[in-house]
Amino acid sequence: MSLYLQCLEDARQRGSTTISSEALARLGGATSAQIRHDLAIFGSFGRRGLGYPVPELVAHLREILGLNRDWRLVVIGAGRIGSALAQFPGFADRGFTIVGVYDNDPRKIGHRWDGHPIRDIATLAADAPREQYDIAVLAVPVDRAQAIADLVVATGITAILNFAPVPLRLPASVTVKTVNMTMELELLSYALAHRR
Amino acid sequence: MSLYLQCLEDARQRGSTTISSEALARLGGATSAQIRHDLAIFGSFGRRGLGYPVPELVAHLREILGLNRDWRLVVIGAGRIGSALAQFPGFADRGFTIVGVYDNDPRKIGHRWDGHPIRDIATLAADAPREQYDIAVLAVPVDRAQAIADLVVATGITAILNFAPVPLRLPASVTVKTVNMTMELELLSYALAHRR
DNA sequence: ACATGTGAACTGCTTCACAGCG
């Protein structure tokens, strides 16, 4: 869905008012059948003989994905990964707003970081009820990731985007997505090593 | 494989000399059957009744993944995503060395960036034969990603790690892994929006 | 007795094919 939305917004910018599953497939690297099937799960958005109306479908997908409201992000770990994320244009565009930044390094706490004050991780639990964080972005060293994730969950946050290369063990009520860049690179390494 | 390797090195550091598929499953968030099945594809590394010898299996996996040699990385786009990657500890540990950094911004070209001189993207093709780049890391704006990917492929690089949120259209002989952080965040958004 | 290696059963997803509708 997310991928389709990206392609559709691309198509809309180029002036398409309607698009067939075939055309969308070419943009997004999927098959047309796949797209029709996926979209049909959520409703009948297309017109037979015509294709899908681009602006309406964009609106539908944004609704489905929950992108019509703003999500309040808290970044844990004011290192470079967090910093890179903070200025990633794709985030602000989609209604993901960074509203808090935490670290445990006394040399960083109190300083500003992309316009946000870096707060002490020890104060997270106290701040959380007031700040209403929706999603925590974990950009911390791998050996501390699990402990900090437990802390984050204890404050009531139920969605985590994890950049530490380790699978987090958390209650099923918490949604976790781990972005494991080491794995991605090693897949490339594997492909290169096994190429004739 | 990559995930198992991470878990095994973790286990080795804690002094395990042998590990059962069951124990490894608990570490890595997989099932024991899955692990046995995956490992069996590449060989019979375990001892029945005992489990897998940790150091040997680590060595085997590193061999399989092609991690015994050094891979030469070139980062395209000297922004913060590239910068974050450059200092990500997981990379150097695994034999991925950044040996070149390119950008097209005249204000950046010639400056240093984490110890590397930022070169003009226009010189990439000329440098490539000498520098023997194995993998290109694309950390460029989404609207330029495809064009730059084409350029990279034209220089003979056959493996790309892409951070732009767009599926790249490239020859099948090139291995591409796209890390689409927008998709990951939108999946969290979806989960939050549809939670009762 | 314990834990691997493996073929068979199962599950979920992708692709196919076409009826149905504009």
Added chain:
DNA sequence: CGCTGTGAAGCAGTTCACATGT
């Protein structure tokens, strides 16, 4: 006539269950 929506067929990956080996 074109393209969607959809049930059915096909496929890949996961889980199960147990025979095999230490």
